[in-house]
Amino acid sequence: MKRLILTAVLTVVLAGCSTTPTPESGAPVEERTAPSGAPGAATSGTTGGNVDGTATRPGQMNPLRDPNSPLSKRSVYFDFDSYAVRDEYKPLIEAHGRYLQSARPGRMIIQGNTDERGSREYNIALGQRRADAVKKMMMLSGASESQIETVSFGKEKPRNAGHDESAWTENRRDDFVYQGE
Amino acid sequence: MIFLSRFWLFALCLVAFVARAQLTIDIIGGGATTIPIAIVPFAGEQAYPPSVTSVVGADLARSGLFRLIDSTGIAPRPSRPEEVRFGDWTARGADAVVVGTMAPQPDGRIEVRFTLLDAAKQVQLAGFTYAVAPAQLRATAHRIADVIYEKLTGDVGVFSTRIAYIAKQGPRYELLVAEADGFNPQSVVKSNEPLLSPVWSPDGTRIAYVSLENKKPVVYVQSLATGGRQQVANFRGSNSAPAWSPDSGRLAVTLSKDGSSQLYLINADGGNVQRLTSSGGIDTEANFAPDGRSILFTSDRGGSPQIYRLTLTTGAIERMTYDGSYNVSPRHLPDGKGFVFVRRDGGRFNVALQDFATRQVQVLTQGSLDESPSVAPNGKLIIYASEVGGRGILAAVSSDGRVKQRLTAAASDVREPAWGPLPR
Numbered sequence: 001m002k003r004l005i006l007t008a009v010l011t012v013v014l015a016g017c018s019t020t021p022t023p024e025s026g027a028p029v030e031e032r033t034a035p036s037g038a039p040g041a042a043t044s045g046t047t048g049g050n051v052d053g054t055a056t057r058p059g060q061m062n063p064l065r066d067p068n069s070p071l072s073k074r075s076v077y078f079d080f081d082s083y084a085v086r087d088e089y090k091p092l093i094e095a096h097g098r099y100l101q102s103a104r105p106g107r108m109i110i111q112g113n114t115d116e117r118g119s120r121e122y123n124i125a126l127g128q129r130r131a132d133a134v135k136k137m138m139m140l141s142g143a144s145e146s147q148i149e150t151v152s153f154g155k156e157k158p159r160n161a162g163h164d165e166s167a168w169t170e171n172r173r174d175d176f177v178y179q180g181e
Numbered sequence: 182m183i184f185l186s187r188f189w190l191f192a193l194c195l196v197a198f199v200a201r202a203q204l205t206i207d208i209i210g211g212g213a214t215t216i217p218i219a220i221v222p223f224a225g226e227q228a229y230p231p232s233v234t235s236v237v238g239a240d241l242a243r244s245g246l247f248r249l250i251d252s253t254g255i256a257p258r259p260s261r262p263e264e265v266r267f268g269d270w271t272a273r274g275a276d277a278v279v280v281g282t283m284a285p286q287p288d289g290r291i292e293v294r295f296t297l298l299d300a301a302k303q304v305q306l307a308g309f310t311y312a313v314a315p316a317q318l319r320a321t322a323h324r325i326a327d328v329i330y331e332k333l334t335g336d337v338g339v340f341s342t343r344i345a346y347i348a349k350q351g352p353r354y355e356l357l358v359a360e361a362d363g364f365n366p367q368s369v370v371k372s373n374e375p376l377l378s379p380v381w382s383p384d385g386t387r388i389a390y391v392s393l394e395n396k397k398p399v400v401y402v403q404s405l406a407t408g409g410r411q412q413v414a415n416f417r418g419s420n421s422a423p424a425w426s427p428d429s430g431r432l433a434v435t436l437s438k439d440g441s442s443q444l445y446l447i448n449a450d451g452g453n454v455q456r457l458t459s460s461g462g463i464d465t466e467a468n469f470a471p472d473g474r475s476i477l478f479t480s481d482r483g484g485s486p487q488i489y490r491l492t493l494t495t496g497a498i499e500r501m502t503y504d505g506s507y508n509v510s511p512r513h514l515p516d517g518k519g520f521v522f523v524r525r526d527g528g529r530f531n532v533a534l535q536d537f538a539t540r541q542v543q544v545l546t547q548g549s550l551d552e553s554p555s556v557a558p559n560g561k562l563i564i565y566a567s568e569v570g571g572r573g574i575l576a577a578v579s580s581d582g583r584v585k586q587r588l589t590a591a592a593s594d595v596r597e598p599a600w601g602p603l604p605r
Contacts, residue, residue, distance in 0.1 A: 119552055120377050121465050121510070125421075128418065
């Protein structure tokens with residue numbers, strides 16, 4: 001009986017350990033909250049600030065938050081092993097490029113991602129190329145170089161944790177994150 | 182009813198977390214021939230569990246090159262070379278016998294004495310005496326295994342080395358350093374964002390790694406002794422793929438700050454940035470040759486990811502891989518005669534070995550998602566990351582492809598192994 005209780009207690013303890021914080025024995029790492037890559041939730045009303053700090057004109061929704069505007073879409077997807085921008089995404093990218101031009105000095109980060117296959121470091125570089133490809137296109141549509149920073153997560157932060165084609169397709173992706181969101 | 186105070190609850194949790202990230206190593210393929218060796222429990226070792234000879238035996242068995250011969254039933258049990266009756270051991274099929282003693286000294290240290298004998302030739306091959314603190318007994322066992330390994334195979338032993346790796350448990354990442362047998366993992370850094378690409382400085386004092394804690398890849402160098410760390414590359418864009426120069430003074434890194442991922446050299450403290458490549462595409466995964474005169478790296482300058490060599494004195498760049506459309510992650514062998522890398526073939530990713538002189542390629546692994554190879558400092562074993570049942574594991578293969586090991590951690594995905602240097 002005693003053994004049963006001990007086993008039960010240990011099981012509960014060890015199960016609980018999965019959420020118990022442990023002390024930092026190595027270098028502590030600061031947690032920083034960062035803007036998420038997900039499209040911003042649509043907000044109603046006229047008080048949403050724009051990325052350049054200006055206020056929205058009364059009666060007009062912030063275009064970044066308008067679900068009817070292409071600007072509310074923040075992701076473009078890529079083919080396997082490729083950083084070529086597909087034609088279907090060009091209007092979206094051009095819309096964001098024009099918006100950045102109108103919203104100077106507002107800024108954006110483009111985060112490049114890959115699927116899980118292959119070298120981690122090569123995928124950091126491939127994700128970087130995907131982000132840079134879109135940046136170039138936005139600059140052609142009016143954004144200035146200093147408004148866009150490109151970074152890569154490689155395969156480290158998949159949106160879809162699956163191991164099949166549909167997961168891989170979803171993960172080969174750039175996300176646009178506007179400063180201040 | 183058992184009452185667990187808060188302290189004990191916490192202590193149990195700590196043990197449980199660390200235990201989950203500890204590596205268990207299994208042999209799943211042995212060498213072409215194995216040396217039969219009897220390791221006789223040392224006189225006096227029961228006073229200091231876990232026994233030294235059990236660690237020695239596990240080290241040698243795990244190498245895939247030795248077969249342990251049981252010593253029970255031989256009485257009296259020899260502990261000194263003159264007590265060994267060679268006929269007893271050759272009758273059991275042993276080619277070699279190890280005997281020894283352990284005894285406490287007045288100063289609190291323990292004297293460990295061992296002798297390795299050739300049972301067939303009936304001669305002593307090696308013998309050493311150590312005086313060590315009790316806390317060093319495990320390290321002493323690894324040293325004894327190294328001596329035995331070196332005497333009987335002719336190669337340097339790596340049982341006294343350490344392995345760094347990354348463990349992921351849910352949203353938590355941890356860079357750990359464990360003994361080469363997977364025991365005693367020590368935490369180097371913990372994060373709620375991904376960590377990758379750990380690499381040991383050749384002098385064994387520091388580890389460089391890439392962290393995404395700033396929401397972008399940044400290269401850090403951390404001292405193992407103090408735990409202190411420094412950002413050495415945090416330029417605009419992505420900073421990744423650190424590689425140490427043989428003198429531990431500089432790092433090659435991949436920076437995207439000038440418009441595409443290119444190779445740069447920086448001092449180990451981050452200063453003196455010097456650009457190495459200008460391809461306009463992807464250049465990454467630098468790895469220094471042991472003589473420091475050249476760097477292997479991955480580049481897509483030819484249209485697909487392939488491995489190239491940059492000679493530092495002349496700036497000349499030569500393509501190394503021609504087979505297949507995806508060859509990445511080069512790592513030199515310590516003798517400078519070849520390199521391991523990852524190739525993709527028919528959708529599978531495997532670790533392969535290419536000889537510089539002959540350009541011949543030997544595929545060493547059979548998984549489907551093998552990556553991140555790292556070579557042991559004796560050049561005889563390659564540790565790498567793999568996946569089994571959707572779970573990240575580590576694996577090791579000997580440079581001739583025969584010995585295979587699997588290294589797993591309970592309840593964690595493990596990846597990104599880096600084999601540490603020989604202790605100085």
